[in-house]
Amino acid sequence: MATLVLHDYFRSSASFRVRIALNLKGLDYDRVEVSLIAGEQKSDAYLAQNAQGFVPMLVADGEPIIQSLAIIDWLDRAFPEPRLIPDEAMPRAVALAQAHVVACDIHPLNNLRVLKYLTRDLGLNEQTKDHWYRHWVAEGFDALEAMAGEGRYLGGDVPGIADCCLVPQMYNARRFDLPLDAYPRLVAIDAACMELEAFQRAHPDAVKAG
Amino acid sequence: MATLVLHDYFRSSASFRVRIALNLKGLDYDRVEVSLIAGEQKSDAYLAQNAQGFVPMLVADGEPIIQSLAIIDWLDRAFPEPRLIPDEAMPRAVALAQAHVVACDIHPLNNLRVLKYLTRDLGLNEQTKDHWYRHWVAEGFDALEAMAGEGRYLGGDVPGIADCCLVPQMYNARRFDLPLDAYPRLVAIDAACMELEAFQRAHPDAVKAG
Incomplete structure (x- = not known):
């Protein structure tokens, strides 16, 4: 089972998408709040993992994945049940x-x-x-x-x-x-x-x- | 082999993406120009197939597929070689x-x-x-x-x-x-x-x- 850490912001729409997907899969994950209001997404530490400086970012066993739809695609292949993207x-x-x-x-x-x-x-x-x-x-x-x-x-x-x-x-x-x-x-x-x-x-x- | 008809506009960026993908796959397709300048994407006939009224739309054996990245995903599964989206x-x-x-x-x-x-x-x-x-x-x-x-x-x-x-x-x-x-x-x-x-x-x- 992968260790999953979601870097997100509570009101970010793209972050909300990924939280739903993680929950639908029944996955446990840690959450790190990145305040867009405080500009934390542009900190050096954050940019080192995510050059775009956006949320969400899912770090899976230490590997950062960005862009909400790419994250959901990754989740759907790593944890196929229940499927979020149909196979047909x-x-x-x-x-x-x-x-x-x-x-x-x-x-x-x-x-x-x-x-x-x-x-x-x-x-x-x-x-x-x-x-x-x-x-x-x-x-x-x-x-x-x-x-x-x-x-x-x-x-x-x-x-x-x-x-x-x-x-x-x-x-x-x-x-x-x-x-x-x-x-x-x-x-x-x-x-x-x-x-x-x-x-x-x-x-x-x-x-x-x- | 599916019959492929691409409804697009020459300068549309999303259409250009799909034309590249079709060509990389070596697929033959017919092209129907939808003039965004003339507003043809909002004609009744076009909207009947594509409620969003955007280009591109790929009609594969009569079935309309919209959104360029969804079209490329479909192409990549229907015609797997060469792959455009890695499997790993x-x-x-x-x-x-x-x-x-x-x-x-x-x-x-x-x-x-x-x-x-x-x-x-x-x-x-x-x-x-x-x-x-x-x-x-x-x-x-x-x-x-x-x-x-x-x-x-x-x-x-x-x-x-x-x-x-x-x-x-x-x-x-x-x-x-x-x-x-x-x-x-x-x-x-x-x-x-x-x-x-x-x-x-x-x-x-x-x-x-x-």
């Missing part, structure tokens, strides 16, 4: 596409470094920043709502990699007051996920409290 | 992390819909837009330069999924006049890739001319 070709392509709609087309536009750039570098006000935030979530959710199948989860009968991405993004959408009426499937799937302990224990509020 | 755990994690630095942390901030939002919706000028563009490429390239190994390609001795992502991003960086002096490894890897016919034939200029 088309279900796999669908699951990865759904995950990438969140991970490529929503989240990167709205993470902390980008919001800081909008306000500090471009001098935009909070209202414009919040509108930017909601705009890209809505565009992505429009697509994801249409792409959601009939299952209880995006992954079908069981939660998978796309659910690991959706739930943190729903949490963010609510923080930025995005109306969710247009996304009944996503709201229902998020609620189904949040009934599971794996998701509850990964939630920023649970991690912060812990 | 740590090389695989590194390759996927490098690919995601481009696909999540650079490209989504700089694609056409975002640049349009900056100028049309936020009323920013061209200079500010170009500075935005270069800022995110530079941040991502700083990380990728440090993450590049000693090999001829990001993939090592053979080009892989990360090279499929790097080369289109280098093309974009040059279009936006980003100085590349700080990235000798990336410049060398890009040059090595562009010696290969698979990359040459996938290039926007080659596709546009064809």
